[in-house]
Amino acid sequence: MTLDEHVGYRSDEETYSSPFAGLASFSEPTAEHEKSPTDSGESPFEAVYFAESPFSAESYSEADEQAAFAEDFLEALHDEQFEDALDELMNEGAARVLADAQQWSATPSESEVSASLDEWIGPLVTEWERLIDGFSAGLENTSFEGMPEHELDELLESLETYGPLESEIFGKIVRGLANKAKSLIKHAVQFAKNPIKGVVNIAKAGLGTIADGLKGLGKGLLGPLLQKLKRAGLSLLKGVLKKLMKPLSQMLPSAVRPFIPILMNKLGLGEADETTFGEDHESELGVASALAEAFDHEVMALLTMPEADEDSGYGAEQSYLAYQASTESPYETGYEYTGEYPNEENQLAALDDARARLAVQLSEHNGAQPPIAEIEQFIPVVLAIRPLLKLGLKLTGKRDALINLIARPLAGLIKAAIGPANARQIARVIGQEPDKLIARTVVGLGFTTIGLETATSAESAIPGEALASTVEATVMRVLEELAPEAQSDALQVSAAVQRAFSESAAAYLPDRMLREDLPERETSHEAGFWIMMPRSTAPQYRFRKYTRIFAVPITRQAARAIRWSDGGTLETYLLDRGVPGWPVQAEVDLYETMPGTFVGQLTRDETLPAGENPLAEDFQPLTPEVAGLLLSQPALGRSRNTVTLSPGSYRPLPGQRYFRVRVAQFPARRVRRPRRLVSVRWNPSDKRLRIAIRLSERRARLLQAKIQRSAPAGQRDLPSVLAVLREILLPRLQHQIARRLARSAALDPAAASALAGTIAAATSTGISTYLVQRSAQLAAAVADPAEGVTITVTFKGLVLSSKTVPAPEVVTHPGWLDA
Numbered sequence: 001m002t003l004d005e006h007v008g009y010r011s012d013e014e015t016y017s018s019p020f021a022g023l024a025s026f027s028e029p030t031a032e033h034e035k036s037p038t039d040s041g042e043s044p045f046e047a048v049y050f051a052e053s054p055f056s057a058e059s060y061s062e063a064d065e066q067a068a069f070a071e072d073f074l075e076a077l078h079d080e081q082f083e084d085a086l087d088e089l090m091n092e093g094a095a096r097v098l099a100d101a102q103q104w105s106a107t108p109s110e111s112e113v114s115a116s117l118d119e120w121i122g123p124l125v126t127e128w129e130r131l132i133d134g135f136s137a138g139l140e141n142t143s144f145e146g147m148p149e150h151e152l153d154e155l156l157e158s159l160e161t162y163g164p165l166e167s168e169i170f171g172k173i174v175r176g177l178a179n180k181a182k183s184l185i186k187h188a189v190q191f192a193k194n195p196i197k198g199v200v201n202i203a204k205a206g207l208g209t210i211a212d213g214l215k216g217l218g219k220g221l222l223g224p225l226l227q228k229l230k231r232a233g234l235s236l237l238k239g240v241l242k243k244l245m246k247p248l249s250q251m252l253p254s255a256v257r258p259f260i261p262i263l264m265n266k267l268g269l270g271e272a273d274e275t276t277f278g279e280d281h282e283s284e285l286g287v288a289s290a291l292a293e294a295f296d297h298e299v300m301a302l303l304t305m306p307e308a309d310e311d312s313g314y315g316a317e318q319s320y321l322a323y324q325a326s327t328e329s330p331y332e333t334g335y336e337y338t339g340e341y342p343n344e345e346n347q348l349a350a351l352d353d354a355r356a357r358l359a360v361q362l363s364e365h366n367g368a369q370p371p372i373a374e375i376e377q378f379i380p381v382v383l384a385i386r387p388l389l390k391l392g393l394k395l396t397g398k399r400d401a402l403i404n405l406i407a408r409p410l411a412g413l414i415k416a417a418i419g420p421a422n423a424r425q426i427a428r429v430i431g432q433e434p435d436k437l438i439a440r441t442v443v444g445l446g447f448t449t450i451g452l453e454t455a456t457s458a459e460s461a462i463p464g465e466a467l468a469s470t471v472e473a474t475v476m477r478v479l480e481e482l483a484p485e486a487q488s489d490a491l492q493v494s495a496a497v498q499r500a501f502s503e504s505a506a507a508y509l510p511d512r513m514l515r516e517d518l519p520e521r522e523t524s525h526e527a528g529f530w531i532m533m534p535r536s537t538a539p540q541y542r543f544r545k546y547t548r549i550f551a552v553p554i555t556r557q558a559a560r561a562i563r564w565s566d567g568g569t570l571e572t573y574l575l576d577r578g579v580p581g582w583p584v585q586a587e588v589d590l591y592e593t594m595p596g597t598f599v600g601q602l603t604r605d606e607t608l609p610a611g612e613n614p615l616a617e618d619f620q621p622l623t624p625e626v627a628g629l630l631l632s633q634p635a636l637g638r639s640r641n642t643v644t645l646s647p648g649s650y651r652p653l654p655g656q657r658y659f660r661v662r663v664a665q666f667p668a669r670r671v672r673r674p675r676r677l678v679s680v681r682w683n684p685s686d687k688r689l690r691i692a693i694r695l696s697e698r699r700a701r702l703l704q705a706k707i708q709r710s711a712p713a714g715q716r717d718l719p720s721v722l723a724v725l726r727e728i729l730l731p732r733l734q735h736q737i738a739r740r741l742a743r744s745a746a747l748d749p750a751a752a753s754a755l756a757g758t759i760a761a762a763t764s765t766g767i768s769t770y771l772v773q774r775s776a777q778l779a780a781a782v783a784d785p786a787e788g789v790t791i792t793v794t795f796k797g798l799v800l801s802s803k804t805v806p807a808p809e810v811v812t813h814p815g816w817l818d819a
Contacts, residue, residue, distance in 0.1 A: 071684060072187075073304075075683065076186075078681075080819070081172070081818045082180070083289045083292045084288075084676060085172035085173050087287075089288075090240055090243065090288055090598060091599055091603075091616040092169055095601055096120055097117065102534060114241070114245060121240075125234060128173075128233050128234065129230060132229060136226045138159040139159070139218040140219045144192070144217050144218070152186060153186075180299055184226075184229055184299055189217065189222075192221065228302050232299060239291055246348065347384055351381050353539070355465075355541075356538075358378045358468045358472075359467065359539075361374045366420075369415070371415065372408055375410055382475045402488070405487075405493040406478055406497055410471065410474055410475070410497050414467065414470065422463075423463040423464070425513065426509070427462065429510040470505050470509060471504075474504045477500035478493070478497055481499075502518065507522060512526065520635075523633050524633065528548030530592050534604060535606065542596070543591055543597050543601055543602055545590065546592075548590075549588065550630075551587050553586075554570070554583055554586050556582040558630065562630065565617065566675060567678050575699075576673050584663055586661050587661075588631065588660070589608075589660045590636065590659055591658045593656045594654055600616040603618075617673075617675065622657040636657070637657060638655060671696075673696050677728055678693055678694070679691070679692050679819045680740045680819060681740075686796075688795065689798050691737075691794075692790055692818065693790065693791040694789075694817075701782055703782070704778070707776075708779060716775065722771055734756045734757050734760045738753045741800065747800060755805075763808060766793055766809075767791070770810035778812045786814035792810070794808055794809045794810075
């Protein structure tokens, strides 16, 4: 059958299995679709690619030397804490944009949003410029001849001064950027002392300075280098604002992508195609992690790329973040962002408008005929937020054919739910029975009920929005499921539409409209459905919320089994928040992401009780396993498409679900908790691996009580202390170390995993020895006024090719430190 015959395929006898009960006649239901298997476990090597080296084991060429230098430098720049800080920054900015929109009587313009964001981030920009200028001034007349490395470290620390910043997140960003600046300075000085041919091509003045014996290094080389770094840092911050303004924009425009493989190939670091640092990379890593990685490569390019490349026309000034030099900038810094595709539109705003238009069309449709035209008009907007290249739709004819193949069966299915009578039924569910769908089932916890519009406005808006959500989710799921080979096969498309539609209708339409035997129902009894929020910014919705708030008792056993993004569990989260005992009577809010959602936007839920100010980290992924443990309704959860390795490493995709636990006994004062309990840092040049274990103030004091000899038995309970630390450390330590070594040292997966297991075992042994010999240091650190403590485990002289590892050095520090 030809493509044209496929496109024209229709059968008058063709019927679809409907999820609705009593709304229309349909043929017998098909068997329940086969569920996709869930991940059986995490692989530490996801997103790690190994390139076969062209060099023999016996040779060590100039290219080897260049690659080793680059890997060393990139690892020195890599900073998990900085990625976390960028994630916090983006979530805070996203929440600010949404909060501003909630205050406006009309939707703010793009220029008004931009001005508000510039004002918000202005103090951070100023502090970054001041810090780099301080480095430049302090190093300008410094002589580096004969200066040992520790003296350079002390000099840089003396120049690293910070001004007051009201935002704690701004402080984290500046300190993270400062660490990268110090790495750049130290590697530039290292090269000046021991130049590697072909690695660093810096300004002629800098090369001349090196020839003169480092006498004018600070002024001739480091000064210009730091000014470029200043601009790169400002570019990064502008990239953050770009993402907040247009969340669906790609990381890099195609015009600058050729620059990336040039750098990778020059340094022998493997192949990089046009998608490197693009949308796929961003979805895999998360926005914050992808931005941080791109910035690290940008900083490396300041050292390793020539001022101008004759073959490509790209040089170190042309950044991964797609910025160009100019005389004017929104920050008055001499850098202006130019990284948009030609004629790029705000795809999120276009989707908002199209969704609102479809909601009105479906709510006003008479239901006599399938709404094919309306859905055909909507599908291209959904296609626009998906990478067409991934769908294999380069040709307009194929694109139009796929739209037709999706629209016709989808219109036939949604026809049973549209029309005035069905719209009134949806409105009645919301407006007349709030006790079942909206109010809490347990009274006396001190919370107010969820607030929706008045019955009049709900009747006119929510029914159409529920239908539009069903159509949108169906289209997106079909696009995700269809292989390129199936996009022109009418029967395969129809089957995908039917399956996706049943799942979507079960989520976004009231249960009483569904067949009782529908296997895609999300709950075992009539509960709620998902509505778009915040209501005050309609039709610019940024997430969905489940209309039922679950009042549940949480046992300690269930809380211990639910993992948390900081590396701990729901148990540690609740205990750190001040929960006095078990079981905990709690309320659980459920959320779902939409295209462009940042987790920080969930904090702007207008239905929360007055005075509640949640943080983005309070919202955790709702997987089927979590939904089963917490709510006894596993179908309400959604499997994650990527492994959540850290707060900043995961970007929620449309349809990802989150939960937030609220307990009435939580203290009014916000309890601070470390964002990441365990982090790993590998320094290849020093052959040093450091593990940081961060303890909350509550947990640290609990350990202090067990260490002190004033315990009831008059003895220290060191086994319990070690058990607590192992519980925090060991579940993911081997996984984290293996990923770190595989990414930076290019070890094969088996070797990295084996070495990581040896290091993890040595870490446990080192901590055990430390507790026996120096537990008083831990007790003293807990007694320090700084909140929490950090235990560092450092392996010095670690040889990756060896099967043995050196004994680690264990030290406890007051407060939460970087690895």
